[in-house]
Amino acid sequence: MKFQREIFPHLAGPNSGLWGRADQYWQNQLSTPRLYRLAIALAIVFLCSCAYVLFTETTSENLNCLSNKFKGFNIPPASSPSPTLPQDPHSNFTLDTPSLIFSRGNYDRNSTTTSLHNIVFGIGAAAKTWNSRQRYMKQWWRPKEMRGFVWLDEPVANCSDSLPPCKISADTSQFTYTNVRGPRSAVRIARIVTETFRLGLPDVHWFVMGDDDTFFVAENLVKVLSKYDHNLFYYIGSSSESHQQNLEFSYNMAFGGGGFAISYPLAKALESMQDDCLQRYPSLYGSDERIQACLAELGVPLTKEPGFHQFDIHGDAFGFLSAHPLTPFISMHHLDKIYPLFPKMNQERALQHLSKAIKVEPGGIFQQSICYEKTRNISISVSWGYVVQIVGGILPAREFEIPTRTFSTWRKSKSAGSYTFTTRPYPENSCQKPLRYYLASTGNAKNEHLSNNYLREVPGADCSWMKPVFQHLQWIRVVKERLDENWLQGPRRQCCQVSDFGKSFMEIRVKNCKEGTSI
Template identity: 55%
Template sequence: MSSPSKDQENPLRDHMVKNSHTNSWSLPKTMICFIVLVSLPYVFYSLILLYSSDTPNHEPVIRIHRQHSRNKVLVPTHVPSSDDTEDKTSLKHVVFGIGASSSTWEHRRNYIRTWWRPNVTRGHVWLDKPVKNSSIDHLLPPIKVSGDTSKFQYKNPIGTRDAIRISRIVSESFRLGLKDVRWFVMGDDDTVFFLDNLARVLSKYDHNEYYYIGYPSESHLQNLAFYYGMGFGGGGFAISYALAKALEKIQDECLHRNPSLYGSDERIFACMMELGVPLTKHPGFHQLDIYGDLSGILMAHPVAPILSLHHLDLIEPVFPKMDRVKAVKRLMVPMKLDSAGLIQQSICYCKTRSWTVSVSWGYAVQIYRGIIAAKEMSVPARTFIDWNFGDEDVYFSFNTRPVSTNPCQKPFVYYLSNALFNLNLNRTASEYIRHQESNSDCDWKIADPSRIKRIEVYKKPDPHLWDKPPRRNCCRILPTKKKGTMVVDVGVCREGEIAGL
């Protein structure tokens, strides 16, 4: 959905500016007039567009409402956070090893551009051989060519030898001798990482101990074919420095002992078992061994920070009717404003209209006719099928619920269009526009949600969200006189508040 044109109202901006705190001291009228005249240009530019150099008109915008003091203007590059300390693990302590192929690099490097932060993130892309036009691109990690693996046997009848070289990326990265490394993170070239959330998770573990952190597949059959205790490599996994040091010493011998395994992650897992280190499971790493529409998972995400998304070439775009890479860029808009809250679900009810409202912050909002229990709303709808083309709940490693064919039970879905941050109020405002699908055949005697064309959601960022015991945020439907608009507040649940009731 395109941003409002210059001659249209921007309801998010207007609401944020109108409610901003004003200074309490007074001035003579002539001075006030002078200030107003001088400040007009600043007001015009007070909502600045970040990351817009390659963003087409239909892309959402990140806007920050700037607060003006007498002599300075506050222009943060992202939402301020107070949780950084000198000793705490941060992105500077993480080295990424991205497994890639020369045959897919030209296309898949565009996924990496959406999450890689030049001069902040560290690591390399590991290819099977050099590629043309591989000159330094400062928006991408530097390229390394994997070492020769011809001395290792590969006996799996359906896999490829690339599994051997990719399994050695952690060891090869360790041998580079990079300074101040605490974690090595593996992923594929079609994996997107959510960096701030990943750093928060890793900061909770001691890198001087043996840790192997990841998550199994969403596919029950894939986990049976491999292991429920294995960190699937596309979804990404993290290995502590101490464990990487131990792995590097024994890995080649381990590979010689396991020539019949299929993939690189299975080989890593085999070596971890020889070292006696089990997988520390952390939801949020998404292997996505599925096909189809991912929205069912994202709209009912586990109560855990989102860390990665894999197989982006095989699932439908994260946002409908968009190019896959541009859809990922759109998801990165709210991530820059409130990464801890990204995709987190909150559930509330509009009792006067008998509606259930589910907010997946920074992604989508759903309105259902009727009052649906939170325990059902928290279960992902099967908008997708399994890696083996199954569409029943037994195919998945997590609870799912069917998508109803009853038009009265189909949700009205609103996808992210815009996101703002107001420094004065220290809160975000995000806009969601209805996805044009007809639900007009319903004959229930319940108010028709089709009158709602857009939804505004207001939320205060909480960088310490995951320092507390896991709990969903609460949401509240706010009164509004804006025609065709629903206004929702999302935030920490108040004392005694349960699911918006």
């Protein structure tokens, strides 16, 4: 205590414990205004210094996060440079200088409305197949209204002005590809979104990927993407129709042939890490697998929209399209693998024919309406812009809306468990098969009520339910009310009824269901 009183005489007193007196001392001293202000200033300086050091270290750790976590994938150390890619001969920038590219874009985060102008297409193609497949693109591409590019592996002579400009993909030989079954071009095609992003186009909300044998309905694509906030991370597409294909690749993956959409901010994030990411997945088969793997590393799942159709099917797509899901039809792929959509036409001509109905009302294309004519004991299904079916007897709506297996899967199976949706067998008995009336002509698209004419495919069999009326019924006219504006928010099929019946002619009215009505 003597030592304490000599060194700290001000601590002496009744409560002269060292820490107790020290506490009392500092409380007394800090009550002095000058010392109080000085202490606050020193504390602020100290906290700012700590925050600066913490931010610097955290940023450094984030940049090397993926490299540290994926050492098992044989990736190069953090100090190793990314593969150096050659200059794109069709643009005025090098692909290894993204910092120069980002400034060229003009992305408006405050814009909330998506139009066709805000979408940029990246179409995967190859020089060997371009001559035969570009005819499909001509049926939906509108050069004065759409933006996009066809990405090829080598130059071609016939890049038409009526199609997207042709671009040559950067050399990807530096990337490892070890899958023994797949094409090495999968690496090149996986980078299409990144290479399109690096072009720095202004006012882009969405990047949409597709193949050169994919048919898009642009208006429906815009309508569906408008449901989502393009300022957020979105990866939108759909799975395969084949259960086996999804098991082999992934139910969490958007199949690239059917098309998928990536929002601008997500495309920016993908561009910044994709080249390193691709090196971690050399054994994957396709481009869409690689994109999904990289998006998984970014933590972004697939948002499924069933209107994107991979069409991993063979044969007659009638059974699927005549009972299309209650959602806008956006795309279909593998046009060389399915029969022409309309009889007595090749696929190119059939798409031209379908496009006439799409112009009348894009949202209504393939949408199914079901009704009955009880006095004649028949069931009717109208797939707008495509086909009208008439079946003898009363077929419940829950049966009519199930696709019939007129097609097989990618592996040529027709078993019920082969598909990712419910199916029913197509009748083998000719008298149980529906009479098909395919689209023949379209009416005026400017009227409130739309009209299409449908022509019978082939004469029906000699069945009792067809006599005598339906043996001579050759034409069906469908007069349709436009879809309700809110049908996407609250999906509901339109109602229909037979309004006129003649010897060789029938008229069907399709309209929005009123309150209290049912099929």
